[in-house]
Amino acid sequence: MSALVLAEHDGGVLSAATLATVTAAAALGGPVHVLVAGGDDAAGVADAAAAIAGVEKVLVAQDAAYGAQLAENVAPLIAGLMDGYDAFLAPATTTGKNIAPRVAALLDVMQVSEIISVEGPKTFTRPIYAGNAVATVQSSDARLVITVRTTTFDKAAATGGSATVEAVSGPGDAGLSSFVGLEASRSERPELTSAGIIVSGGRALKDAETFSQIITPLADKLGAAIGASRAAVDAGYISNDYQVGQTGKIVAPDLYIAVGISGAIQHLAGMKDSKVIVAINKDPDAPIFQIADLGLVADLFQAVPELTGKL
Amino acid sequence: MKILVPVKRVIDYNLKPRVKADGSGVDLTNIKMSMNPFDEIAVEEAIRLREKGAASEIVAVSIGPAKAQETLRTALAMGADRAILVETDDQVEPLAVARILKAIADEEAPGMVLMGKQAIDDDCNQTGQMLAALMGRPQGTFASLVAIEGDHVSVTREVDGGLETVKLALPAVVTTDLRLNEPRYASLPNIMKAKKKPLDVKSPADYGVDTTPRLTTLKVEEPPVRQAGEVVGSVDELVTKLKAMGAVA
Numbered sequence: 001m002s003a004l005v006l007a008e009h010d011g012g013v014l015s016a017a018t019l020a021t022v023t024a025a026a027a028l029g030g031p032v033h034v035l036v037a038g039g040d041d042a043a044g045v046a047d048a049a050a051a052i053a054g055v056e057k058v059l060v061a062q063d064a065a066y067g068a069q070l071a072e073n074v075a076p077l078i079a080g081l082m083d084g085y086d087a088f089l090a091p092a093t094t095t096g097k098n099i100a101p102r103v104a105a106l107l108d109v110m111q112v113s114e115i116i117s118v119e120g121p122k123t124f125t126r127p128i129y130a131g132n133a134v135a136t137v138q139s140s141d142a143r144l145v146i147t148v149r150t151t152t153f154d155k156a157a158a159t160g161g162s163a164t165v166e167a168v169s170g171p172g173d174a175g176l177s178s179f180v181g182l183e184a185s186r187s188e189r190p191e192l193t194s195a196g197i198i199v200s201g202g203r204a205l206k207d208a209e210t211f212s213q214i215i216t217p218l219a220d221k222l223g224a225a226i227g228a229s230r231a232a233v234d235a236g237y238i239s240n241d242y243q244v245g246q247t248g249k250i251v252a253p254d255l256y257i258a259v260g261i262s263g264a265i266q267h268l269a270g271m272k273d274s275k276v277i278v279a280i281n282k283d284p285d286a287p288i289f290q291i292a293d294l295g296l297v298a299d300l301f302q303a304v305p306e307l308t309g310k311l
Numbered sequence: 312m313k314i315l316v317p318v319k320r321v322i323d324y325n326l327k328p329r330v331k332a333d334g335s336g337v338d339l340t341n342i343k344m345s346m347n348p349f350d351e352i353a354v355e356e357a358i359r360l361r362e363k364g365a366a367s368e369i370v371a372v373s374i375g376p377a378k379a380q381e382t383l384r385t386a387l388a389m390g391a392d393r394a395i396l397v398e399t400d401d402q403v404e405p406l407a408v409a410r411i412l413k414a415i416a417d418e419e420a421p422g423m424v425l426m427g428k429q430a431i432d433d434d435c436n437q438t439g440q441m442l443a444a445l446m447g448r449p450q451g452t453f454a455s456l457v458a459i460e461g462d463h464v465s466v467t468r469e470v471d472g473g474l475e476t477v478k479l480a481l482p483a484v485v486t487t488d489l490r491l492n493e494p495r496y497a498s499l500p501n502i503m504k505a506k507k508k509p510l511d512v513k514s515p516a517d518y519g520v521d522t523t524p525r526l527t528t529l530k531v532e533e534p535p536v537r538q539a540g541e542v543v544g545s546v547d548e549l550v551t552k553l554k555a556m557g558a559v560a
Contacts, residue, residue, distance in 0.1 A: 010472070068477075070477065071440065071443075071450055071452075072443075072449050072450070075444065093471050094452075094453060094468075094469070094470040094471045095470070095471070097436050097440075097452070098440065098450070098452045098453075099440075100440075101405070101436070101437035101438075101439075101440035101441050101444075102440045102441070102443060102444040102450065103444075104406070104437070104441060104444075105406065105409060105440070105441035105442075105444035105445050106444050108406075109406070109525065110404050110405070110406045110524075110525035110526050111405070111406075111435070111437050111441075112526065113434065113435045113436060113437060114434065123529065126434075127434065127534065128337075128432065128433055128434055128531070129322070129328040129337055129431070129432055129434070130431060130434065131534060132327060132328045132330075132337075132534065133328060133330045133337055133531050133532065133533065133534065134531070134532050134533075134534050135528050135530070135531045136528070136529040136530045136531075136532075137526045137527065137528050137529065138526065138527045138529055139525060139526055140525050140526070140527065141525050174449075175480075176448065176449035176479065176480050177449040177450075177477055177478065177479045177480070178477065178478045179475070179476075179477055180465065180476040180477060180478050181475070181476050182470075182472070182473060182474070182475045182476075183473050183474040183475075183476075184472050184473040185472065185473040193471075197559075222559065230489070233490075234490070239473075240455075240469060240490055241469070241470075241471060241472065241473055246431070246434070247429075247488070247489050249471070254558065255553075255558045255559065265327055266324070272534075272537065275558075276553075276556060276558045277537075277540070278549070278553070278558075284542075289540070289542065291537045291540070292540045293537075293538070293540040293541075293556075294540055294541065294542075294543055294549055294552055294553065295540060295541070295542040295543065296542070296543050296545075296546065296549050297542060298546070303546055306546045307546050307549065307550065310546060310547065310550045311550060311559060
């Protein structure tokens with residue numbers, strides 16, 4: 001099965017999510033090509049994509065219309081390239097989730113969303129009901145459109161490959177939409193979805209200042225990314241792109257420390273595949289303790305600074 | 312401007328679903344069902360746009376069993392003007408739902424379709440994007456802010472790195488994220504009034520849409536259960552255990 005993978009990038013850097021998607025594409029058993037759609041800076045990203053181990057060819061579509069990854073412009077480009085491929089895969093990031101279903105509809109196929117394993121050429125597993133069930137599904141479509149939950153696939157090596165790079169073009173600007181601006185949240189920390197350690201805070205942190213006073217030193221000590229529950233985000237403790245859960249980011253770090261998080265099913269959906277889960281909560285009946293490897297029933301305002309000091 | 316709001320009847324979001332022992336699916340008998348939370352946000356946003364004078368009529372649509380009428384009545388009680396139920400007992404996949412919605416949009420000619428970003432049962436996150444593709448119209452997915460500006464709509468989207476704003480030519484399809492608004496509760500008088508609002512019942516065949524699934528579910532299983540953990544007595548013990556596990560240096 002020949003597969004085309006959408007490279008996710010911000011105009012300069014290829015995302016780690018792309019590497020995991022390449023691994024999923026390779027599991028289909030055929031050659032893997034990567035599409036880099038972008039503006040002026042697409043060429044640099046294409047070079048990075050060509051270095052990914054296991055990639056045979058990189059298609060680069062350089063056009064101002066593709067610079068902001070607008071689905072209205074990128075989806076027809078991909079649909080036009082799909083004659084040569086059996087499958088299209090995108091990482092299940094906000095970019096992939098925005099573009100891939102539009103491609104699927106243009107190709108008249110059902111998308112298989114957020115696969116967590118490849119069981120056969122057309123058979124996949126995917127979580128449903130906020131991760132409370134896992135469905136094995138088989139597609140009957142001639143061509144596949146898939147988004148990949150990147151935390152469950154190993155990342156392909158970013159170096160060692162020597163793919164050929166080929167320029168392609170598409171219909172360009174569909175004239176339906178335009179990019180106005182991006183208000184990026186700045187962070188010096190590891191990116192949440194690829195971090196090895198995450199320290200996550202919930203409603204019990206009281207306010208934005210306390211959240212930062214308690215969570216930040218521990219995260220600094222561990223070189224960890226910071227996460228949050230929906231309650232903490234809704235209460236304004238931290239911005240929403242830190243939210244972990246069914247409606248936020250899906251993470252699977254080596255260590256996830258949940259501080260003052262009760263463990264609602266929507267939150268667990270985003271982190272229960274972490275290798276080691278630590279819960280610090282004063283409520284011994286909090287559902288988080290049912291999935292935590294190590295639980296500490298304690299007042300977080302004392303326990304967390306103490307933990308920070310002793311690590 | 313008319314706004315079309317598709318809504319889905321799903322398991323109540325507070326409930327933990329139980330997987331059937333025979334692996335055929337999730338047990339939904341005698342389970343409380345509600346409107347998909349993202350769809351409530353879509354209904355609310357449509358009503359707010361009407362309250363601002365940006366919308367004139369709100370049409371709620373649901374595709375599903377006869378009981379999805381309850382979900383539509385909820386939308387009507389919140390403030391939608393009328394409803395369309397496309398009744399079917401089959402499981403309808405997002406692609407077929409998008410096809411039916413496309414046919415309804417062709418008839419109704421809405422200026423905007425406002426819908427949830429994903430349903431909390433199948434977690435697909437596809438229908439809005441597919442509908443936009445079939446209509447050949449722009450999409451504003453994962454919206455946290457929606458502002459009508461003449462013949463365009465400005466949509467601020469929740470993306471992985473922050474907030475992105477796009478400008479879309481109307482008609483457009485907009486899918487809602489959680490922070491777009493706080494949906495209102497339907498008051499008792501409005502629930503009573505909603506019973507008298509028009510609700511048309513149709514079938515997928517009325518729109519010429521074949522709902523045969525493209526994906527076959529071979530089995531549905533419980534996710535792997537995590538090993539039971541332990542509760543430690545002190546921060547010291549926690550640190551010792553974490554170091555022993557190699558989780559921290």
